[in-house]
Amino acid sequence: MVEPGEPFGWQTARRCGVTDFKIREIMVPLSEYATVREGATLLEAVLALEKAQEEFEHYQYRHRAILVLNRAGRVVGKLSQLDVLRALEPEDASNAELKQLMRFGFSPEFIRGFRKRKRLDGVPLQNLCTKAAGLKVEAFMQTPSEGEYVEVDASLDMAIHQLVVGNHLSLLVTEGEAIVGILRLTDVFAAVFHLMKECQLT
Amino acid sequence: MKALKSLLDRIALRVNINLRELEFDVVPIARHLVPLKQMTKFYAFYGITPNHPLSLEFRHSSLAGSYFLGRCRTNHSILYKTDIRGDELQIKGDTFTFGGHSITLSEDEMIDVQDSFLVKTLVHSYSHDPESRERFFITNTLSCHYANIHGSPIDGSFLGPFATVDLTTMYDCAIGAYSYIQAGEIGHFQAEPGTVWARSRGDFNFVYKHPVERLKTYIHFVPGKAPSGVFMDFLEARKKDFERVFDVVNLQKPKGIPANASLDRYAVIKPKMHIAENVLVAQRAYLENSWLGKGANAQENCYILNSRLEGYNVTAHGAKIIDADLGRRVFVGFNSFLRGRPDCRLAIGSGSIVMPHTIIDIDQPMHIPEDHFVWGMITSAADLETNSMPLADFARIDGRLYRGNLLFEGSGEAFVTGFQKRIEHILLDNGALFDGKRYKGHAQRNQNISVNTIQPYPEGRLKGLYPTIIIQP
Secondary structure (H helix, E strand, C coil): EEEEECCCCCHHHHHHHHHHHHHHHCEEEHCCCCCCCCCCHHHHHHHHHHHHHHHHHCCCCCCCCCEEEECCCCCCEEHHHHHHHHHCCCCHHCHHHHHHHCCCCCCHHHHHHHHHHHHHHHHHHHHHHHHHHHHEHHHHCCCCCCCHHEECCCEHHHHHHHHHHHHHCCCEEHHHEEEEEEEEEHHHHHHHHHHHHHHHHH | CCCHHHHHHHHHHHHHHHHHCCCCCCCCHHHHHCHHHHHHCEEEEEEEECCCCCCCEEECEEECCCCEEEEEEEEECEECCCEEEECCCCCCCHHHHHHEEEECCCCCCEEEEEEEECCCCECCCCCCCCCCCCEEEEEEECHHHHHEEECCCCCCCCCCCCCEEEEEEEECCCCCCCCCEEEEEEECCCEEEEEEEEEECCCEEEEEECHHHHHHHCCECCCCCEEECCHHHHCCCCHHHHHHHHHCCCCCCCCCCCCCCECCCCCEEEECCEEEECEEECCCCCCEEECCCCCCCCCCCCEEECEEECCCCCECCCCECCCEEEEECCCCCCCCCCECCCCCCCEEEEEEECCCCCCCEECCCCEEECCCCCCCCEHHHHHHCCCEEEEEHHHHCCEEEEEECCCEEHHHHHHHHHHHHHHHHHHHHHCCCCCCCCCCCHHHHHCEEEEEEEECCCCCCCCEECCCECCCC
């Protein structure tokens, strides 16, 4: 019997123990995560990621993002692997330019050809990497949105809801004003997978 | 002058309402485009000829220095040194074909300017909008210095200095300085300065973008300031020569002009000109020390200096040719700027086509072979290599061309033959092919135009505005 005000499936979750999982137990503590300060270069960010991976290799899954901290140590941005790759995109092939081409009425085939040509005319990948390495992280990091924060005491199902609705790969875990860790999609998935198996057996 | 100021503010706000989606603000542009004092200084004038239907109606408008020919109505508008040339408007009974059907005009076509502010703008040709053939409308629009509105009904739009809209119906668009648009019908579109766009749906699509920084040398325009750069300097340096032709009532016609050629009395003709048969020189054209061969023409705001045009040349509205030698049937498109130097001339071979809004400015001699197509910005041999091609090669394109700043998709043949047919039409319309009996055109019909002047209120609240004036045959 579903209690009034409780979401559907809640009883099953309770029976299988989803609510027993604590975010604190499955998050990666901030101290173990790759971080850089504002003003750092992309190369420094990538090196920080490598270092974090080496130091905390007991994690089953690799880190995939770097957090950017301000002078006060507060998280102001998140740099994903995709953000780093975005720095290698030739400037001429910007989305704005491609959108404008569509407004002129060129066909999709023409635009694909234009894109390809821009790439062929562009700078070799090695040079792009060298150039990108010196760029500042602020230019490519994503500022966390409201839905990317979750309280350390919040229930796991709430965190799952935020990940799914916001299409996020991780959430920043807060305790009061401070950010204390990262809740990664991959760790949440592992926890849920574990529960599924448990439920199957009981 | 209160009424004039409030009219200007009202027009700017109306244009802004139309451009709100683009977040384009014309208020600072409109306020600084022309000092209000200037709008009270000049008379307006209109032509009378037995060859064109006459109907003029001016209501609550300022018309300083503007010229009207044919059928035109202005309402709540400001026209400053603007030419409304209605000698190609269609008349009752003319037919046009659309969707395989032939449709007859129910009345004479009229240029209808409402709630608009046009500065040194040329309005010419006839409405190419199949939905509005009897009314060539220009409403809620602001156009800047030396813009061309050619066969293009426009509503709610902005045209920057030296912009051209050609055979295109346009709604709620902002066209940047020195942009050329020929695209059939467009709406809610913003063109960056120096965009050259010619499209015929299903046939071809041509887009060239002038390099932004290099273009600024020639035309630079920011809201709140007058346009500046080489183009403006060139025109300002010759401004005084026009004062005489506008101040003197009875000008003596230059000698040695063939009977079948036409020189507008508001053109500047400086010494050592050769004018051959069937030549057409429109008002506000400027000629000096040049040779115009048979059937050549110089349209409004054209400047031809120290140059030789062999014959049947079309020099479209606003084009400038300096220290250059052009073979027969060379077409120079709208607002092109072709400048050689006395010691390094520019030569363009017969049958070549210079795309509208092309800049050729050289300090080394340059020769463009015959039957070539030229476009874009050319200041060196390397630029010419990128921005030119034999017409026959261009006609062979069937698909795509990416070359420098040019993007082209579709049929090169349709593009080239379309251009060539249009050039033949222009030559025919201008009377270049007149043989004494057949093929009369503007060069023959515009020879005897009587010109009357009209004046604004000289003082008081309505200073600068013209009273309601209706002129009928």
